[in-house]
Each structure stands twice: as C-alpha cells, then as structure tokens.
Amino acid sequence: MVQITFKQNPVTLPGNEVKVGDQAPDFTALSNSLEPKTLQDFKGKVLLVSVVPSLDTGVCSDQTKRFSEEAASLGEDVEVLTVSCDLPFAQKRWTEINGVDSITTLSDHRDLSFGEAYGLTMQELRLLARSIFVVDKDGKVAYVEYVAEGTDHPDYDKALEAVKELTN
Template sequence: MTQKKTGVITFKGNPMTLLGPELKIGAAAPEFKVVDNGLQPVTLADSQGQVRVITVVPSLDTPVCDTMTRKFNEEAAKLPENVVVYTVSLDLPFAQKRWCGNAGIEKVKTLSDYQERSFGLNYGLLIDELKLLARAVLVIDQKGTIAYQEIVKEVTAEPDYTAALAAARALL
C-alpha cells in the first residue's frame, strides 16, 4: 500500500496529499525509471559518480515551472561537468522537447515520469488529488545519498535556488 502524507504541501492554499515515502537527508536516494525527450529510459544509476541536482515541477507549461527551469538552466551553465541537472515532470516527452526548444534550454535535461510514476512515488512527490508532481529540489551526491531536499510548501511558489545550488557546490 502506498504511503500518504498530508500537511506537507498546499496548492493555491488548499491542502494536498503526497503519495510515497518521506525521504530524509543522508538516506540512499531511491532508484527511478523515467524517459528522456527521445523516449529513452533514464535511471538514477545512469548518473552514478556525478552530483545530481533534480528539480521537480508540476508542468513546464506553467509560469512558475517555466521560471524555475530557466533559472536552473542558467545556473547549470556555471557548474562543473561532473554535475548533472535534471528537471522531472509528468509532461509528455514530446511537450518537454518542444518547450526546451522554445525556451532555449540546453544545460538542464528534462525527464518525464509519465509512464510508471516511479520517480513521483519513490520520492514521495506525487500529488494524489492532481496526479501531478509536487515542486521540489533534491541534490544527490556522487554515491547516491540525498544531500539536500526542499519540498516547496506552496506548489505555486518558487524554491530556494541559493540553498539548492550551495548544497550542490558543497559536494564538489
């Protein structure tokens, strides 16, 4: 049975329920299987040995998600090669590819959790009521340990970019 968490996030002020476990800093990051813009599978293990900054958004076609992904794309250009920046959403890979092309996104790799919802469920970020992912940022170290996590309390708000990027840089 899937774990349900309440009181963690709101959407436009309304309480939402998250499905999946509550992850802790210092714990092993769960595996996941998502697809890239070419429908190729991507797992956590694929980036082993690298620092992973994983940004999670409900949909790239909304203003806050657009802003957030553009900001991380800008910052990703300043990070060393051994840091990979992913943005995970439930948008279809075709929509992600179109959005990236229109937005000029080159440093962030967009990934879709639409097939199995394994990222959302394994990371406790699938919003039960909306069937979308909650807004969050995770930093996973080279060994696969969660070094930083922010689940943004109000889904329509932006994350703490400075804290997330500082956590990633601290691992270099």
Template sequence: MTQERAGVATAKGYPVTLVGPELKIGDQAPDFKINQDLLKEASLSDYAGKIKLISVVPSLDTPVCDSQTRRFNVEAAKLGDEAIFITISVDLPFAQSRFCSTAGIDRMITLTDYKHRTFGEAYGVLIKELQLDMRAIFILDANNTVQYVEYLKEMTDHPDYEAALNALRELI
C-alpha cells in the first residue's frame, strides 16, 4: 500500500495529499523510471557516480517553476561539470523541449514523470488530487545518499535557493 501524507502541503492555499514517503537526509535515494522524451526512459542509475541536484516543479509553464529552472540553469553553468542539475515535472516532453529552447535552458537535464509517476511516488512529491509533482529540491551525493531535501509547504512558493546551493557546494 502506498503511503499518503495529508495536510503537509497546499496548492494555492488548498490542502493536498502527497503520495509516497518523506525522504530525509541520510536516506538512500530510491530508484525511479522516468522519461527523457516521449519514448526514451531514464532512471537514477543512469546518473550513477555524479552529484545531483534534482529540482522538482509542477509545470514549467508557471512563473515560479520558470524562475526556479532558470535560476538553477545559471548556477549549473557556474559550477561546470562538478554536479548535474536535473529538473523533473509532469509536463509532456514536447512542452519541456519548447520551454528549454525559448528560455535558453542549456545546463539542465529535463525529465518528465508524465507517464509512470514513479518519481513522484518514490520521492513523496506526487500530489494525489492534481497528479502533478509538488515543488521540492533533492541533493544526492555520488552514492545516491540524500544530502539535502526541501519539500515546499505551498506549491507556489520558491525554494530556498541559497540553502540548496550551499549544500551542493559542500559536496563538491
């Protein structure tokens, strides 16, 4: 039975239920099956041995998600190849590609949870009522141990960019 966490988050002030566990620092990051594009799938093991910042957004076509993705794209360029930056949403691959090309996003790996929702369930960010992934930040070390996690309480709030980036820099 899949765990449900009611009352831990809101979407525009309305309570929502998150499906899946709440990951904590020190947890082993769960694997997932997710799409790179319409047909090609990826999993956590595809990024083995890399430090990863995973930025989870409900939809790239919203102002906060747009800002979050642009901010991490800029930071990824500053850090070079020391870490990989991944944005995950449930947007269709076509929408992700369009967003990246028009916004000049060239340092983020965009993955979509639209088909299976296994990332959302494994990381405890799947919003049951909306079938979107709740905004969150995860930083995993090269061994896929969670080193930083931020689950946003309100879907429309910005994450703590500086705290996440400071945690990432400590691993590099």
C-alpha cells in the first residue's frame, strides 16, 4: 500500500497500488461537458495521466500548465489527461482562464471511480493524491509516480521521458 502525506499529515489511500507492468485499471470520469469518459475512450494512444488534488491550488495549477505546455511536442499519438475531483464546471473555467487547451481534464467528483481504481482517494479529504501514470498504447502501465508529499511537485522530466520512450 502506498503511504503519502498531505501537508505533512499521513492520509489513507484505500484500494490497490498500480504498478509498472499492470494493465491500467478502467474508470469512469466526467468531461467538462459532463460526458462520461472511460479508459477505452483513449484506446490506441499513449496516455500521460496527471492526477492533482485541485486545479485551484498553486502546485496543481503549475503541474497542469507544465504538462499542457509539453503536450504539443509529444505528438499525435499521445493524450495528456489531468484528473481531479474538481467539478467539471470548475475545470472548464480553469482551463479557459489559463489558456490550457492541449490536454483533457476529467472530473472524478461524482463517484471517485478513478481514485478507487488507482488507489488515489485520500479518504480524509475526498481528494485525489498527486500522481503520474504513463500508459502504453496497449493499456499497460509503463511509469508510475505516487508523490510522497501531496504538496510537492512530481518528477516532470521522468514522466516525460517515459512518454518519449514509448513514442520513439
């Protein structure tokens, strides 16, 4: 089981840890237009899945902007997703205000399907733990980072390197 802290306080992450080599778990999350999206909607693409507690916080905002800036250089075979428990309306507002249009934001607020499938729901906060997943075109997990302290940045370079290894 993954152990992380949020603002230096331990949090409980029920569910299973996803590891490199695992088949990526399926999930249902909502698009900004309230349309349900599943893993199957991105089949055949390399996925860079950036998970944040809330877009309305500094580190989460920076993380999402960073991967958005990198998205264009990753090629057409790569889809960048940001998943949070923010409402779809808040995600849409954030992307418009910040000029972010090269990634897909998905909301897990409704039933925490993504959080439960990936072992990311911080039980005490009902938010998702900061993490990164890279999934290959066949749905296998190629890279995982569960950020040990939820207010820290992930290792952007390692995640991007994992994506590039799958697309070269």
